[in-house]
Structures are given as structure tokens and as C-alpha cells.
Amino acid sequence: MALLETKNLGISFGGLKAVDEFEISIDNHELVGLIGPNGAGKTTIFNLLTGVYQPTQGDVLLGGESIIGLTPNQIVKKGLTRTFQNIRLFKTLTVLDNVKIAFHHKMTYGVSNSILRFPGTKYWKEEKQIEEKALELLALFNMEHQAYQLAQNLPYGEQRKLEIARALAAEPKLLLLDEPAAGMNPQETHELMENIHFIRNNFDVSILLIEHDMKLVMGICERLIVIDYGMIIAQGLPEEIRANKKVIGAYLGN
Numbered sequence: 001m002a003l004l005e006t007k008n009l010g011i012s013f014g015g016l017k018a019v020d021e022f023e024i025s026i027d028n029h030e031l032v033g034l035i036g037p038n039g040a041g042k043t044t045i046f047n048l049l050t051g052v053y054q055p056t057q058g059d060v061l062l063g064g065e066s067i068i069g070l071t072p073n074q075i076v077k078k079g080l081t082r083t084f085q086n087i088r089l090f091k092t093l094t095v096l097d098n099v100k101i102a103f104h105h106k107m108t109y110g111v112s113n114s115i116l117r118f119p120g121t122k123y124w125k126e127e128k129q130i131e132e133k134a135l136e137l138l139a140l141f142n143m144e145h146q147a148y149q150l151a152q153n154l155p156y157g158e159q160r161k162l163e164i165a166r167a168l169a170a171e172p173k174l175l176l177l178d179e180p181a182a183g184m185n186p187q188e189t190h191e192l193m194e195n196i197h198f199i200r201n202n203f204d205v206s207i208l209l210i211e212h213d214m215k216l217v218m219g220i221c222e223r224l225i226v227i228d229y230g231m232i233i234a235q236g237l238p239e240e241i242r243a244n245k246k247v248i249g250a251y252l253g254n
């Protein structure tokens, strides 16, 4: 069974069909790129998959189960997390606290425990475990030395990396990355590619990524899905997509 499957997925805004008849299937451990010209509907697709938008048609199945109608938070708990085009961190909190908050949905202590906080209670035990796990995750990304810095003081590329670490803290089965290389310099982009490879090799996760940086997309994705005007115009291996006339036309505006 596919990890993610969409069936006839679509959404209209007024008269505009931003996404139409969008059908994809992603297996466990795949690294897939979603590309297309500006305004093609890529972020709208992420918003449909993550429950930010409700579709006007079609279905989204995660592990064979429909997730339509679930809230974004419920979808995270089902194993689908994302990063955003514009970095969304708690900028005035430390790097460590940013990751700890992302582990939050795993906590089992109740409200009374978190208010009373008696020594030796479940609250403290879980807090300690979460701190250890957060530090482990930061260490994997070589960020443990930055754990106590404020997120806003990190260089841009490190903020992006922190965002990805936060998304992984929720232990997703599918990770959606929305333009992770946006605004990065070539050195940062190169490191990002290595990080994505690292995630693929060390986490049990599939990745769907939107990216305009063709070098990055062609360099790391096993498979590409190309959309234009909200519809799939091509799917295939990077080398097939590079030579596809429809794709070349869409990017050159023919």
C-alpha cells in the first residue's frame, strides 16, 4: 500500500481552479520533488495535504486512510509534517526549546500534572526525556552547540535546518519541505542537500519537496512530479523530466 495517495484532488478559489485532478502516490522511503512554475499550485497542494485547505473535490489517503476533514494538528499526529516557505520558528525562544515544543504532541501527562509539577511526577520524567531527545536530534544536525542560542540569532541556513529538525521531532512518516533552499547561498544549499540525504538515510521517512533550485531537485530527487496551472503535466526520473518538451515549454512560457 502506498504511504500517500491522492485521488482526483482539487480546490477552487472563486472561479480559479488552483489544483485539479491531482493524483499521486508516494511509497515508504521515497524522495520525490514537486516542481512547476510560479503560481502553478505547489504550495496549495501542500496546504491540501496538511489540512490547511479543505479540497473542493477528491481524497487524500495516508496509509490507506482518508485524512480529509482532519485538522492540521490531527494530520501531524497521523504522521505528516511540513516546513513552510517562510521560516516559522519561535524566534525569541532557544534552539532547544523550539525542538522541545515540536516533541510536545508525544507528551502524555495531563493538564493537572503540568500545572502542579510535583517532583517525581510524570511531568518531570517526560520533560527530561523530551530534552534528551531534542538534544540528540540537534546533535544529528551538528547543532547541539547552538542549543541555548535564540533561534533568531542563527544564520539563515541554520534556521532552515532547525525548521527541518522541528518537523522531524514529530516523527513523521512523510515530510513535506516547501522550498527549503529559498534564500540560501550556494554553500548553504550544498549543506542542505547533504542534510536531506542524511535524513533519507537515517530516518524512516519519505520526503516530498517543492523546490525551484533545479540543481538541488535534479541532484537529490529519485522522481519528479511537474505541475502547471494546477495539473500534473509530467512525472518521471529527473533525466526524463529534464528532456520533457511539456516541462521545457511550461518553464519557458510556451
Ligand SMILES: Nc1ncnc2c1ncn2[C@@H]1O[C@H](COP(=O)(O)OP(=O)(O)OP(=O)(O)O)[C@@H](O)[C@H]1O
Pocket (backbone or CB within 6 Å): 013, 018, 036, 037, 038, 039, 040, 041, 042, 043, 044, 045
Ligand atoms: N487562499 C487563496 N485564495 C485565492 N487564491 C489562492 C489562494 N491560495 C492560492 N491561490 C492561488 O492559487 C494559485 C496557486 O498558488 P500557489 O501558491 O499554490 O502556487 P505555487 O506553485 O506554490 O507558486 P510559487 O512557486 O510562486 O510559490 C495562484 O494563482 C494563487 O494566487
